[in-house]
Amino acid sequence: MNAQSRTKLNQTPEWTALGKHREQLGQTHLRQLFADDPERGTGYTLRVGDLYLDYSKHLVTDETLRLLRELADATGVAGLRDAMFRGEKINTTEDRAVLHTALRAPRDAVIEVDGENVVPAVHAVLDKMAAFTDRIRSGEWTGHTGKRIKNVVNIGIGGSDLGPAMAYEVLRSFTDRSLTVRFVSNVDGADLHEAVRDLDPAETLFIIASKTFTTIETITNATSARNWLLTGLRADQDAVAKHFVALSTNAEKVAEFGIDTANMFEFWDWVGGRYSYDSAIGLSLMIAIGPDRFREMLDGFHLVDEHFRTAPPEANAPLLLGLLGVWYGAFFDAQSHAVLPYSHYLSKFTAYLQQLDMESNGKSVDRDGQPVEWQTGPVVWGTPGTNGQHAYYQLIHQGTKIIPADFIGFAEPVADLLPGLVAQHDLLMANFFAQTQALAFGKTPDEVRAEGVAEELVPHKTFRGNHPTTTILADRLTPSVLGQLIALYEHKVFVQGAVWNIDSFDQWGVELGKVLAKKIEPVLTGTAASAAAGGGEQLDSSTAALVAAYRARRGR
Ligand SMILES: O=P(O)(O)OC[C@H]1O[C@](O)(CO)[C@@H](O)[C@@H]1O
16 A cells, blocks of 8 residues: 555544444453353464464454454555565665565575565575684684684674574573673673673684664774773784674775674665674674574574465464554553563563564654654563562552563473473473463452452452463474564564554664764763863753763763
């Protein structure tokens, strides 16, 4: 559908129909929905690759799902999806194709951007990464002094950090334990300090990951890392070649920094930063888990890409998850979405999803630049489940807000868990199943009374239930399963952006802060033309007072 001629979302008949349906649904309880349909727990499920997805504990009926699919039809989700897979420039504000799906396409696929098949270049870079990985892991690649590389430090931020840092944690049990792999992102010097303080520079490889190679945090940390290395080795610039490689789209800036472009692993402007960890940005991960495991992960991504592209709407998992989010945002006023993994290895999973979802769909104008009149992306949050149970679950169970949540768990513990710890997995998973049950069905006042609870405590011990959750269960956390999970969320975010008619692939909202920081920094250091006046810029009275207090504390 042409964005220019598109009817506003909240003026479509499909939206109106959903609104009416919501009114009819009223306070209908999940207890009722389950009582009405004994097959609900098995019927409202999908299987995608290795993922078993249960959406029965959602506040939906067959009619809700039908109306939501009609909304997807009316808003042209399938058309936009096909345009994305074809390599059309659907990121209109940046005039770019959106082709992270090409990063995991098989060698013989043909995907064209501006008339050129991009798949051979994708595989050429993957092959180059694999060859480099093998040289590092075998010890063939040595540092400037001839020592074997034992430490790998990835320096990047946002999409050039969160993906590999998350996936490294997730796949720890598949990593080469003889290598130390660390991730530095924060421009706070403490981050780099803690990452390198116990490392031998002669054994350390820095991977500078930056799509643009202009990101101030990354270039600042990379420069400091270079100084640390050269000082530690008492070497000159020549040492850089054996200790620094770059992951970037910008060869000119890489060369300017002093990294040989032969040691650069390329990607392309049609890979968004938050969609990039299966590109060259994943090099640190590939070094940690090896090329074969990395390719298994890509196959997992591809499996879900194909599912999203070809599965019918009623069995299409990303479509379903995306539409459920639209439903709660629009018709239940849900403001946030919790992602609660029951796996310690997924401890950085939600942080990764925050960028994926919130940088993509945190928009308030539509594709034509008109203000939207409906909720867009939710606040995404969460930490591993059992820890959350002893912290914020109270609010999810008994607070005043509705917080749809995803529960992610695995039937088997990871392969190399110490034998004595394997038994704990049943307890972990008992909590996993118990929580979605408690959230859905709650505990009525009568049930509380039946336990002999004093009347004045009954309201406090009642759980109203009816809190919607999705359960995602897989047999085991493997590289392929990780790829499947990430692709599932990528496409869910895509579906929501398509329905809301926003550009999910730009991120103009990060720019203003960057520009202002550039202006304020010389004021802090006293190198601005007129520090008091904000380097020629008039600071507002609050910021001016804060800056003055800072400068005074630093003796300036
Ligand atoms: O890879 P780069 O160019 O250093 O950018 C890092 C991150 O900065 C952002 O542009 C936001 O500032 C993200 O979209 C991106 O992932």
